[in-house]
Amino acid sequence: MKHTQRYDQHQAMAFADLLVQWYEKNKRQLPWRRERDPYRIWVSEIMLQQTRVEAVIPYYERFMEQFPTLQELADAPEDRVLKAWEGLGYYSRARNLHQAVREVQTHYNGIVPDEPDAMGNLPGVGPYTLGAVLSIAYNKEIPAVDGNVMRVISRVFYLYDDIGKQKTRKTIEQMVQQMIPTGKASQFNQGLMELGALVCIPGNPRCLGCPVQTVCRAYAEGVQKELPVKEKKKPPREQQIVVPLIEQERKIWINRRSNEGLLAGLWQLPTYEVTGEDEPTSLQTSFYEQYGFRLQIGERFFTVQHVFSHIKWNMNVYKCFLSESEQSLLAQVSDKDSGHCFVPIEELEQFTFPNVHLKILSKWKGME
DNA sequence: AAACCGTGGGA
């Protein structure tokens, strides 16, 4: 009888035992495993959301040098926090963490809460992070179910539920909750993730060296490659983006994005989504609506593509020209605090986001 | 429930 999900108590206990033993012997030495400071563990867990360990390590080290304690992070201006996060992605994580730390400072006397209700109500702390921080830092017996854990549990316990569904995460949280060995929540939760990261990996799991091979039902049935079940996601939708390149005395016109949505609050070369009509007209219209005069659009300079997780930008860069009166008009409103300004081309890098605009910059310099 | 929010590395 295939696809039945029977939960075997003996299997679960043997599994937990083997896992904890293996973890204690084989865990990696990671920067956030050096001490058990709840603040540091919290920061690491936020950075590790949807992000690989190798990518996180340098950011984590720098972050801890800049903000060694919860209080120092709480006291820091948001600009510095975002700057330290630049390049890591998912920037609301940084803003939420900053806000949450400030709440801890004011409401909890600077001590990271060890109660699920208090911790779970902080911005940016969802069910996974709640369980991870409380179990790792305080050894509380609370599940911490992430993608690794769902993969491991699906395989070991022969679970065919789609791990893309929220309901499946809840099912697995209940299973894990019952398996946590008394007094060993920290090792067990980290062991689950460590096994998922090193052995029970996506695609071709390394079953030959697996410490829980003897209790794994997927291995027994030879279906470890079929699990976990996960529905494919849709391809990113495409957007046509026009970028005006406005230069004046070796300075480039940039602006700051809205505080909400994609790349919130970040500086960029201006981008406008093309709506309907041809690109130069669309660009001229968008610019007119914003500044009240018609920009002269030159020829198309070049095309750059950038793919986000859910959006694909086809960016066409147009060289633009201003009359003398328009030049002085823009120069007058050039102001960092109001969200748009001219910056020297050498400084463009620090106001633009890596990867997307650096490509533009290099091509622009090459064509001078 | 499903869309939205980044990035870089590996197959």
Added chain:
DNA sequence: TTCCCAAGGTT
């Protein structure tokens, strides 16, 4: 090249 996806959270 293209696709997948990695220690998720919010709306």
